[in-house]
Amino acid sequence: MRSLVEDMTNLTMLETQKLMIVKPQFVAIQSILEKACDEVRQIASAHEHKLTFAFREAPITVNVDPDKTVSVFVNLLNNAIRFSPRGSEIIVGVTQQGDRVMTWVQDHGIGIADDRLKKIFEEFYQAEPPSTRHYGGLGIGLTIAKGLVEAQGGKIWAESDGAGKGSTFKVLLPKA
Ligand SMILES: Nc1ncnc2c1ncn2[C@@H]1O[C@H](COP(=O)(O)OP(=O)(O)O)[C@@H](O)[C@H]1O
Ligand SMILES: [Mg+2]
Known part of the structure; x- marks a missing residue:
């Protein structure tokens, strides 16, 4: 069991390292956000x-690497969709902050305790205990997202006023 877990962890590490090879190019952040939204629209x-x-x-x-950065936002959007009640609003935003670009995905879902x-960015961490899980997932999406954002000189973090109060995931990227 232990070696199985170790194998899985090594696989994840290898896959993660491959994932982290980014091919940056000049691109409008808005087009990245629009592509990510297109992917989850259905x-x-x-x-x-x-x-x-x-x-x-x-x-x-x-x-930034366009495809990989799209996948970061697809991840955040899929989480926002999964952890929000039916019919709620999900807001995607972007604004300039000096030599950086601040983007965010805000939901009105279950929220996150302080x-x-x-912790939610740690590998395999899921806030809901496995015994009562009904959200599915593997708990690695945010870990990969964080790796990708940081590999591109950015920062990612979560904000929430607590359980039931929705969550906002912010991504800060350097301007070209
Ligand atoms: N928008 C969100 N609202 C509330 N909790 C969230 C949100 N996004 C992520 N989380 C919490 O962070 C955990 C880890 O997220 P992630 O790494 O994407 O894994 P997964 O989506 O496979 O569970 C989730 O299981 C959930 O507990
Ligand atoms: Mg996820």
Whole structure:
């Protein structure tokens, strides 16, 4: 059992390292967010969620791997969809902050307790105990997202006012 777990962990490490090879190019962050939204639109509408863009600015160029960065936001959006009640609003936003670009995915779902805001980025960590799980998933999405964001000089973290109060995942990326 133990070696099986070790094998799985090694596999994850290898896969993760491969995943972390990023090929940056100049691209508008808005187009990345739009692509990510396009990928989850069907599942969002199946849950009657409303996907809202909070983009007020002209295109902001970042220097990131487009596909991998899209996958980061797809991950955040899928989580927002899964951990929110049917028919709620999910807001995707972007704004400029000096030499950085702040993006966020905000939901009105189950929220995250204060002491778990950091832990959820750890490998295999899921806030819900396995015995009562009804959300599925593997608990590695955020770990990979964090690795990818940090490999590109960015930062990712979660904010929440607590259980039932929704969550906001923020991603800070350097401007090109
Ligand atoms: N939008 C969210 N709202 C509430 N909890 C969340 C949200 N996103 C992630 N979480 C918590 O973080 C855990 C880890 O997320 P993730 O790494 O994507 O794994 P998975 O989605 O496979 O469970 C989730 O199991 C959940 O407990
Ligand atoms: Mg996930």
